Amino acid sequence: MIIRQLFDSGSSTYTYLLGCEATRQAIVVDPVLEMIERDLAELISLNLRLTCTVETHVHADHVTAAWQLRERTGCRVAYPAMEQVACADLQLAVDQPLMAGSVLLLPLPTPGHTAGHHCYLLEHPVPMVFTGDTLLIDGCGRTDLDGGDAETLFRSVHDRLFALPEETLVYPGHDYNQRRVSTIAQERARNQRLKDGVSADQFVQIMAGLDLPPPAKMATAVPANRGCGRCPRSAAARADA
Numbered sequence: 050m051i052i053r054q055l056f057d058s059g060s061s062t063y064t065y066l067l068g069c070e071a072t073r074q075a076i077v078v079d080p081v082l083e084m085i086e087r088d089l090a091e092l093i094s095l096n097l098r099l100t101c102t103v104e105t106h107v108h109a110d111h112v113t114a115a116w117q118l119r120e121r122t123g124c125r126v127a128y129p130a131m132e133q134v135a136c137a138d139l140q141l142a143v144d145q146p147l148m149a150g151s152v153l154l155l156p157l158p159t160p161g162h163t164a165g166h167h168c169y170l171l172e173h174p175v176p177m178v179f180t181g182d183t184l185l186i187d188g189c190g191r192t193d194l195d196g197g198d199a200e201t202l203f204r205s206v207h208d209r210l211f212a213l214p215e216e217t218l219v220y221p222g223h224d225y226n227q228r229r230v231s232t233i234a235q236e237r238a239r240n241q242r243l244k245d246g247v248s249a250d251q252f253v254q255i256m257a258g259l260d261l262p263p264p265a266k267m268a269t270a271v272p273a274n275r276g277c278g279r280c281p282r283s284a285a286a287r288a289d290a
């Protein structure tokens with residue numbers, strides 16, 4: 050299997066490129082609109098054909114490249130069905146894995162950051178999970194935006210993610226300190242918000258006390274992402290600002 054972790058410094062977003070060595074089919078997780086040329090060049094250099102993009106959730110901090118990648122490569126666009134994005138070609142749910150050759154992504158519903166957020170589990174050969182904004186390295190996504198709920202995120206992390214084998218590699222949707230990968234064991238031991246011993250009530254209090262400003266691009270990113278990343282050029286320009 051071919052795996053690349055790609056970083057957008059503008060939004061501190063990780064995009065993941067997953068390719069099958071036998072069929073040369075590839076999936077891209079959480080592509081960023083401004084990084085589309087990088088992603089297309091990476092696919093060409095690896096001799097991979099993009100068959101699908103997949104989102105962990107409807108992002109508020111950047112616009113997905115899904116629509117543009119579909120226009121330029123003919124790939125399909127997948128979203129979690131729970132996010133209710135009608136323009137998606139594939140509506141993912143827990144019993145509907147996403148495949149590209151030998152790449153098999155298992156959707157894990159993990160609401161809390163948004164109402165329909167999903168993580169994706171890849172069981173090859175060491176299990177790895179792409180956690181979007183549900184679980185970051187020593188952190189988690191905010192829970193105060195539309196559809197967010199702190200207690201729900203706590204339950205998603207503890208019931209879904211911390212139930213995975215402790216050696217499972219955790220690949221987050223963002224990092225702001227140049228960290229790339231963690232493990233379930235490390236997050237259970239070190240995550241200041243969510244580690245073992247922190248109660249749901251304590252977590253809710255921590256999240257209520259963050260008092261974060263709204264994401265700079267939220268007004269353009271959320272409607273664009275509800276349209277699979279399709280946005281007028283003027284909106285894309287505003288998202289760049």
Ligand SMILES: [Fe+2]
Pocket residue numbers: 106107108109110162182190
């Ligand atoms: Fe997010």
